[in-house]
Amino acid sequence: MLRRVSYILLSAAPQLIRFKKKLRLSYNFLNPFVKPSEKLRLADGSVVLIIGGGPAGSFFAINLLRKAKSSGIKIEVIIVEKKKVMNIQELNLNECQIGECNYCAGGLSAKVCEALKKLGLILPAKVIMDKVFIINIFADWKTISLDVLKEMNSVYRGSRPKGRTDSIYNFDSFLSESSVKEGAKIITSEVTGLEYSDDGRVVVSFRGNNKTIKSDFVAFAGGVNGFLGNRFYTGEKPLSYLQEMIPGFKPPRVRRTLIFELDTGENDKLMYKISGELYFILHGSHTLKLEMISIIPKGKYITVVLIGPAIDSSTNKDNLRIINEFMNLPHIKKLLPRRAEIKNLCVCSPNIVTGTAKNPYGDRIAVVGDMFTANLYKDGIGSAYEISAMLAEVAITRGIDKRSLRKGYRSVIRKYNINNTLGKLVFLFIRIFFRNSFFSRIIYQAVITERKTKTRENRRLEKILWNTASGEDIYKNIILSMYHPLAIWAIFSGGLLVTLRNYMTELIFGLRWGNFSRNTTGVGKEVFEINSKVIKEEFSGNLGEGSLDFERMYSIRMNAPGEKIFRELGKFGDKDRKYFKPRFIDVTRISGEANQPGCIIRYNIFPRQLSFSLRLLKSIPGEHLSYEIMNGFGRGGILFFKIEAFKKGTMVINDENLLSIYVGFNFPKNLFKYLFPAYIHDVLWNFSLCQLKEVVEN
Ligand SMILES: Cc1cc2nc3c(=O)[nH]c(=O)nc-3n(C[C@H](O)[C@H](O)[C@H](O)COP(=O)(O)OP(=O)(O)OC[C@H]3O[C@@H](n4cnc5c(N)ncnc54)[C@H](O)[C@@H]3O)c2cc1C
Structure with missing residues (x-):
């Protein structure tokens, strides 16, 4: 009789659930042992089982154990990971198993690096x-x-490409190891089923054996790559058992990568x-x-x-x-x-998450990490950290029943729903602007104008790009900063107007962008200020009277040895040079030898009144050349070329150099400065440096 009643109840469950939703009743037919208003809490001796030992699983374990400890609760945390080789403590140095990858590019955002530090987890150098x-x-x-x-x-996350012989200890191993240090246990097996037991707890079963574990709370952190491709198959694990446990659970949208x-x-x-x-x-x-x-x-x-x-x-x-x-x-x-x-x-x-799951919680169960949601295209690991920290907080402070979890999770669901919709708009906008030559020139110019004129903290456009590329800020804030009147003004004045002016200047001076690559030469305000101070101190005797009327600096990366760049700079006054050949300007060495101190280079400019000469003061092969402005249009001033090893952080890059040019002029009359304004120098030098780069690199 009892079996008949329970059979009828179970087969009618879907209709009853819908009916329950209509009436806003909160009775759980699939788990009838839990009373609707019953508040479930973790207590001393509670067992928490986490399915999946990726970032979400490990971050959740670490956060939960710490939170429980600070609340005076002794819980047992078990992570079940289906990978056979976890590479913990380098115990297993075999080649990684194929298919044990965590399908991720492994970029750790600044946010994740900070979160690790906050957790006291120091990422080992290996x-x-x-x-x-x-x-x-x-x-x-x-x-x-x-x-x-x-x-x-x-x-690296999980296994590395087959054939690698170096260490296979990876980011996921490190996180798993950190959760073990925190007190978690790890079982390497695949969870194949979940069901409620008679007392309302969750029974977890594993592949290949009859062993089960009864737990007070289960967090599913198994990600979205149980099946590679771009779909979830209803009826297949883990979706089938998640939907049995959480009626109404819908996985997030994913996209094939x-x-x-x-x-x-x-x-x-x-x-x-x-x-x-x-x-x-x-x-x-x-x-x-x-x-x-x-x-x-x-x-x-x-x-x-x-x-x-x-x-x-x-x-x-x-x-x-x-x-x-x-x-x-x-x-x-x-x-x-x-x-x-x-x-x-x-x-x-593998799949990448583009949406947010529906109803990612039930009594004694919650979904965390990718299977819940992730920030669109950026910082998925950061999202796994954020969501798992939030779940740990909710589980300890609010409770582990559906209602408490819903209350705790509601704000995250809303945040990610809005964020990922807006994220699509941000990427659409950037795609439209960046793939088009004209629009991307305007944006590029606006960023460079801002970089040259504003201190780092005040650069709006650079911040927008940084936040978009690094995943540092939410897309809502990025959209708001994109449409800020000052950002629009920066694009209009520093981007559109400057681009039109530069374009006209290129036409006038006959500069046609040919088959050579276009590169950045604009220098940030702070770099300019430091360099200009040093140069002005060194050449104080050559600058003419008073402060300089005009100063500019340009830099370009060159994938070539310093000596080669130096030699090419020596052709500055030669007729057959392949750079700096604008219309109306003829640059000729009129005395001395290339790159030899004392040689004189004449700038014959149309109209003639603008012409002047340069004398080479100092020349250090492969390092620098400094010319003083002698006479004519300029009265005092310096043209300084510096070649230095290009650095990425503290890393010096072999045969990659940074060529910087500093130009400082004094004019006999202030009016002269308007006859050959600074932006003309910008256009000429930017174009010429790109040509020079092409010459030395090929
Ligand atoms: C191509 C690609 C590139 C990416 N690049 C980046 C990037 O550079 N930076 C970034 O921050 N994010 C990136 N992401 C996103 C990032 O990989 C995810 O957001 C992140 O891995 C989510 O962590 P997770 O723990 O939820 O899931 P996962 O990392 O997928 O971990 C899930 C774990 O659960 C285990 N598991 C699954 N099912 C079971 C089961 N039934 N039983 C036991 N164990 C199970 C799996 O073996 C796995 O170890 C990328 C994603 C893709 C697809």
Whole structure:
């Protein structure tokens, strides 16, 4: 009789649930042992089981154990991870098992690095594959490079590409180990089922044995890559058991990605070229439609992630074709080593989260990490940290019944729902602007104008780009700062107007951007101030009377030895030089030898009144050249070329140099400064330095 009643109740459960929702009743038919208003709490001796030992699982374990300890509750925390090899404490140095990867590019945002520090977790050096010093946002006109002033790292998650012989200790091993130190236990097995027991607790079963664990609370932190591809299959695990436990649970939307790893081999030059720099590119080509390309350095390896329509509609069979097509895109060829010089190590197509789950909680169960949600395209690990810290707080302070979890989680769900919708708008906006040559030139110019004129803290546009590329701020704030009147004004005045003026100047001086690459030469206000002070002190006797009427500085990265750049600078006054040849300006060495102190270079400018001469004062091969302004249009002043090793953080890059040019002038009459204004210097030098770079690099 009892069995009949329970059968009828169970088969009618879905209708009853809908009916219950209508009447706003809170009786749980699938777990009838829990009274509707019963407040469930973790207490001494409670067992918490976490499914999945990725970032969400480990962060949750650490936060929960600490919170419980500070609240005086003794709980047992068990993490169940399906990977067979966890690589904890280097106990197992075998080659990693294929399929034990955590399908992630392993970029640790500044937010995650700070969170780790806050938790007192010091990332061991062997886990860090690379430190990030520069984020490059690739735009059609020019790449915008942002200095990374906070700690950002790249790491491996789970197994590494097959064939690697170096340490396999990775970020996930480190987090698992940290949770063990905190008091968690780890079981390596796959959770295959969940059900409520008669006393309302959760019975967890595992693959391949009859063992079960009864727990007071279960957190599902198993991610969204149980199946690679771009779908969840209703009826398949883990979705089936999650939906049985939480009627109404709907997984987040996901999108197929393509991730692959390249090996630069033993070529140090290639390694240094990519090391320390992240690239974000927002377009592919007409045939390979991509929306987001991330290139993440890992020492001599490079991880590449592709997202976009070309990937959405692909299958595993297309992966190699897509990689080849990608490597042959003109803008990718400029960044990455040639296809022939690198090996493809591994490739797969995991899911990335783009939405938020519905009802990610029930009595004694909650979903955390990717299976709940993640920040759109950026900082998924940071989201896993944030959500798991929030769940730990709710579980200890509010309770583990559905109602308490809902109250605690409500704000996070709302935040991520709004955030990811707005995130799509941010990326759409950036994509439209950055893939178009004209628009991207305006944005680039606005960023550079701001960089030259404002201190770092006051640069709105740079901050917007940094927050978007690093995942540091929520998309709502990014949108608000994009539409701030001052940001729009900065784009109009420092971007549109300056671009039009520069474009006219290029036309007048006959500067046509040919087949050579366009590069940044604008220098930040703080860099300019430091350098200008040093140069002015050193050449105080050559600057003429009073303070300088006009000063400018430009810098460009060159992938060439200092001596080669120095030699090419010596051709400054030669007829056959391949740079600095604008219309109306003729630059000729009229006496002395190239790069020899005392040589004189004449600038014949139309109209003639603007002409002047330079005399080389000092020359240190491979390092610097300083010319003084002698006579004519300029009365006192200096033209200074400095070649120095390019640094990424403290890392000096072999054969990569930074060429900086400082120009300071005094004029006989103030009016002269308006006859040849500073922006003309900007346009001429920017164009000429890009030409010079092309010459020395090829
Ligand atoms: C291509 C790609 C690149 C990315 N790059 C970055 C990046 O550079 N930086 C960043 O911050 N984020 C990145 N992300 C997002 C990031 O990977 C996720 O947001 C993050 O891994 C979520 O952590 P998680 O713990 O929820 O899930 P996961 O990392 O997927 O961990 C889940 C764990 O649970 C285990 N598991 C699953 N099911 C079971 C089961 N039934 N029983 C036992 N164990 C189970 C799995 O083995 C796994 O170890 C990327 C995502 C993709 C797809």
